[in-house]
Amino acid sequence: MASCSDILRTEFPELDGEVFAYVTGILHSSGADFESVDELVEAVGELLQEVARDGKDESAIRDVCQRLFNCLQLDEARAQRCSQVLLDAPIQLSQITDGYDANTDLLPGLLLKRGQTSMVNAKKLEKAEAKLKAKQDKRMERDSVKSSSPLVLEEATASQAASKKETRMESSGKNKSYDVRIENFDVSFGERVLLAGADLNLAFGRRYGLVGRNGLGKTTLLKMIASRSLRIPSHISILHVEQEVAGDETPALQSVLECDTTRESLLREEKELTAKVNAGRGEGTEGTRLSEIYAKLEEIEADKAPARASVILAGLGFNTKMQQQTTKEFSGGWRMRLALARALFARPDLLLLDEPTNMLDVRAILWLENYLQTWQSTILVVSHDRNFLNTVATDIIHLHSQRLDTYRGDFENFMKTKEERLKNQQREYEAQQQYREHIQVFIDRFRYNANRASQVQSKLKLLEKLPELKPVDKESEVMMKFPDGFEKFSPPILQLDEVDFCYDPSHYIFRSLSVSADLESRICVVGENGAGKSTMLKILMGELAPVRGIRHAHRNLKIGYFSQHHVDQLDLNISAVELLARKFPGKTEEEYRHQLGSYGVSGELAVRPVASLSGGQKSRVAFAQMTMSCPNFYILDEPTNHLDMETIEALAKALNKFRGGIILVSHDECFIRLVCHELWVCENATVTRIEGGFDQYRDILKEQFRKEGFL
Known part of the structure; x- marks a missing residue:
C-alpha cells in the first residue's frame, strides 16, 4: 500500500x-x-x-x-x-x-x-x-x-410516572400501608439505561432477594430507593447499609444504642428533668412529664435495649471486650459489621442490604441467616450467596433486560420457575411463528385470486391482531479460563514448618504452625475474622517472615495472589486496557483486550475508567491482571466478593480445570463445595484440618450457637 x-x-x-x-x-x-x-x-x-x-x-x-x-x-x-x-x-x-x-x-x-x-x-x-x-x-x-480535571464519574438518575391517586393519598395522610409500590419507573447511569418502565412491589413483612448479572444496576437501584429518588411513602422508614461507621470515641455498644433515636431522646429528657427536680429548679410540671416519659420507655422496652444490642453485636462477632471498644479502634471491615448491627437494631420498615455476607465470616453468616428469618418488616437484599438466599428470601426479584421480574419462593425455586417460564415462552413463540407462516402461505397463494379476496383480507387482519411475541432472550454464558502453568515438581511444593508469627510480641497470631500444599491441592481456609486467615496466606506467599520456623517454597513455584482488597491495588483513574499495559508492557492492545475478554470485560467496558465499573467488573479486571503471567499456584482471599452467581460458577469451573495448586479463603458455602477438597480451620493460633469438610464445620458452629443461646 x-x-x-x-x-x-x-x-x-x-x-x-x-x-x-x-x-x-x-x-x-x-x-x-x-x-x-x-x-x-x-x-x-x-x-x-x-x-x-x-x-x-x-x-x-x-x-x-x-x-x-x-x-x-x-x-x-x-x-x-x-x-x-x-x-x-x-x-x-x-x-x-x-x-x-x-x-x-x-x-x-x-x-x-x-x-x-x-x-x-x-x-x-x-x-x-x-x-x-x-x-x-x-x-x-x-x-x-x-x-x-479530576475524574468525574457519571451519576445515576431515576424518573417515575406520577400517580394522581398515590399523590392525593400521600398529601392527605390517608396512606397508612407499609407496602412499597413503585410503578413505571426508569433508572439510568449516565447515558446507559438500566431500567425502563419497570415495576417494583414489596409487600410488608416479606424478604426479597435481588439478583442479576454484574453491572446491570442492582446497587444503583438500592441507592435510588434509599435516597428516595424513587417515590416511597414518607411514613415508611428506610435504612441502607452502605457505608462503614465513622471512627470516634463512641463505644461500639453505645453506637448501636444511639440508633434508637426515640429512646435516646426520652432518656436525655428524663435526665434533664430529673436534674431540675433534684436541684429545686422545677416548675411543678416535671413530675407529670416524667411519668409520661417512664410510660413511653416501658412501652418501647427501653430497659431491654442494651441486652438486644449486645446480642446483635455478639452474633456478628463482637465479644464483650470489643463491644466496649471505641469505634475508631476497629478496621473498615469491622466498622461495616457495626453499620449492619445498627441497622438490625434500628428495625426500619424497609431494610436495604447490599452483599451483607461480604463482610462476614461463616459463623456470622449462619447467625445472620437465623436472625433475619424472624425479621418483622420488609427486606430487600442484593446477594450472590445461594445458600443465604435459600435460607432468608421469601421472594426473588430478577433484574434483566432493563426490567424486574418477581418470583415467589427461595432461590432454588426461582431457578426452576424461571427455567420453566423460559421454556413456555419459547414454545409459545415457536407455535405462533408456525401459525404466522401457515397464514402467510395462504395469503401468498391466493393474494391475486378475486374469488378469495375476502378470505385474504380476513387473514391479513388476523395477522395484524396477533400479539407480537419475542424469542427468549437468553443471557450469554460467563466464561473464565485460568491458563495452565503446570509442570511436575518434586515435593515439597509449599509448606510452613513449626512457624510462629506475631505483629506484637505480646500477642502471637500463630504458634507452631505446620501446613503444606502441592500442585493438586484444593484447600479452603475458614475461621472467624481476626483469626489470622489473611496473615497465613501472606506468610505462605513470603510477604511476611516468620518469627520462628521455616517457610519452604519450590524454586519453580509461581504464585498468583488475589487480595480481598484487590480494588485498592487497581488504578481507578485509567482503563482496564491501560492497567494491563502498564503492568505488562510490550504487548499489543489486542492482546490486552483478549485477556480482559476472557474474564467478561469486553467492548467499551475495557476502555472505561476502572472507577466507573461495578464491584464485580473490578474483580474480573483483577483476575485478568493476576493470570496474565500464567502462575502455577493460586492463593485467593475472598475471590467471590461482588461477583454475581453466574460468574462464581464460571470461576469454580475455571479453578477445577486449572492444572495447579489452589489455597483460598472463602465464606461462600456453595463455592467451597464446588471447588475445595480440604478444609482448614484457623483458630486458637493454629490451623486444624477437618476431615468431614464443610458439613462437619457447619455442625460445629451450630453446636456453639446452641451453647451460646443463639439457636
Missing part, C-alpha cells in the same frame, strides 16, 4: 519542497484529527489544487484526499504517535548540496533550487496554516482540560 508521500509524489510530481513538507507535516502530525475526508479536503485540498500543474478539478482533488485519508486510517495508532515529518529513506546531505544555496539553514525537504520561485500562493498558505493552528490549539486546550 502506497504511503501518503508516495501518493503526493505520484499525483503531484512537480510539487515543490516547501508545499511537500507542509502537506506531509499536516498528514503525519495531525492525521488523527481528521474525522472525515471533508476535513482533510478543507485543510489541504485548496492548496493542492492551486499548485497542480495538470489542472485537477475539485472532484480529482477530493479523490486524492480520499486516498490520503484511507492511508491514514490504515494505521491510525501510528499516525497518532507521529509528531514530525517522517522521511521515507535516509538522505545523504553531501550528495544533494550541489545546486542549493549554501547560506540556507533549512532542511533539504524545504529547500528551493537557485532561481526557482515558489508556486505557493502565500496568502492561501497562511490561511491553511491558520486553520491548522486553530484546530491544534483547540485540541491542546481540550487535552489540557482533560488532564488537569
Whole structure:
C-alpha cells in the first residue's frame, strides 16, 4: 500500500519542497484529527489544487484526499504517535548540496533550487496554516482540560410516572400501608439505561432477594430507593447499609444504642428533668412529664435495649471486650459489621442490604441467616450467596433486560420457575411463528385470486391482531479460563514448618504452625475474622517472615495472589486496557483486550475508567491482571466478593480445570463445595484440618450457637 508521500509524489510530481513538507507535516502530525475526508479536503485540498500543474478539478482533488485519508486510517495508532515529518529513506546531505544555496539553514525537504520561485500562493498558505493552528490549539486546550480535571464519574438518575391517586393519598395522610409500590419507573447511569418502565412491589413483612448479572444496576437501584429518588411513602422508614461507621470515641455498644433515636431522646429528657427536680429548679410540671416519659420507655422496652444490642453485636462477632471498644479502634471491615448491627437494631420498615455476607465470616453468616428469618418488616437484599438466599428470601426479584421480574419462593425455586417460564415462552413463540407462516402461505397463494379476496383480507387482519411475541432472550454464558502453568515438581511444593508469627510480641497470631500444599491441592481456609486467615496466606506467599520456623517454597513455584482488597491495588483513574499495559508492557492492545475478554470485560467496558465499573467488573479486571503471567499456584482471599452467581460458577469451573495448586479463603458455602477438597480451620493460633469438610464445620458452629443461646 502506497504511503501518503508516495501518493503526493505520484499525483503531484512537480510539487515543490516547501508545499511537500507542509502537506506531509499536516498528514503525519495531525492525521488523527481528521474525522472525515471533508476535513482533510478543507485543510489541504485548496492548496493542492492551486499548485497542480495538470489542472485537477475539485472532484480529482477530493479523490486524492480520499486516498490520503484511507492511508491514514490504515494505521491510525501510528499516525497518532507521529509528531514530525517522517522521511521515507535516509538522505545523504553531501550528495544533494550541489545546486542549493549554501547560506540556507533549512532542511533539504524545504529547500528551493537557485532561481526557482515558489508556486505557493502565500496568502492561501497562511490561511491553511491558520486553520491548522486553530484546530491544534483547540485540541491542546481540550487535552489540557482533560488532564488537569479530576475524574468525574457519571451519576445515576431515576424518573417515575406520577400517580394522581398515590399523590392525593400521600398529601392527605390517608396512606397508612407499609407496602412499597413503585410503578413505571426508569433508572439510568449516565447515558446507559438500566431500567425502563419497570415495576417494583414489596409487600410488608416479606424478604426479597435481588439478583442479576454484574453491572446491570442492582446497587444503583438500592441507592435510588434509599435516597428516595424513587417515590416511597414518607411514613415508611428506610435504612441502607452502605457505608462503614465513622471512627470516634463512641463505644461500639453505645453506637448501636444511639440508633434508637426515640429512646435516646426520652432518656436525655428524663435526665434533664430529673436534674431540675433534684436541684429545686422545677416548675411543678416535671413530675407529670416524667411519668409520661417512664410510660413511653416501658412501652418501647427501653430497659431491654442494651441486652438486644449486645446480642446483635455478639452474633456478628463482637465479644464483650470489643463491644466496649471505641469505634475508631476497629478496621473498615469491622466498622461495616457495626453499620449492619445498627441497622438490625434500628428495625426500619424497609431494610436495604447490599452483599451483607461480604463482610462476614461463616459463623456470622449462619447467625445472620437465623436472625433475619424472624425479621418483622420488609427486606430487600442484593446477594450472590445461594445458600443465604435459600435460607432468608421469601421472594426473588430478577433484574434483566432493563426490567424486574418477581418470583415467589427461595432461590432454588426461582431457578426452576424461571427455567420453566423460559421454556413456555419459547414454545409459545415457536407455535405462533408456525401459525404466522401457515397464514402467510395462504395469503401468498391466493393474494391475486378475486374469488378469495375476502378470505385474504380476513387473514391479513388476523395477522395484524396477533400479539407480537419475542424469542427468549437468553443471557450469554460467563466464561473464565485460568491458563495452565503446570509442570511436575518434586515435593515439597509449599509448606510452613513449626512457624510462629506475631505483629506484637505480646500477642502471637500463630504458634507452631505446620501446613503444606502441592500442585493438586484444593484447600479452603475458614475461621472467624481476626483469626489470622489473611496473615497465613501472606506468610505462605513470603510477604511476611516468620518469627520462628521455616517457610519452604519450590524454586519453580509461581504464585498468583488475589487480595480481598484487590480494588485498592487497581488504578481507578485509567482503563482496564491501560492497567494491563502498564503492568505488562510490550504487548499489543489486542492482546490486552483478549485477556480482559476472557474474564467478561469486553467492548467499551475495557476502555472505561476502572472507577466507573461495578464491584464485580473490578474483580474480573483483577483476575485478568493476576493470570496474565500464567502462575502455577493460586492463593485467593475472598475471590467471590461482588461477583454475581453466574460468574462464581464460571470461576469454580475455571479453578477445577486449572492444572495447579489452589489455597483460598472463602465464606461462600456453595463455592467451597464446588471447588475445595480440604478444609482448614484457623483458630486458637493454629490451623486444624477437618476431615468431614464443610458439613462437619457447619455442625460445629451450630453446636456453639446452641451453647451460646443463639439457636
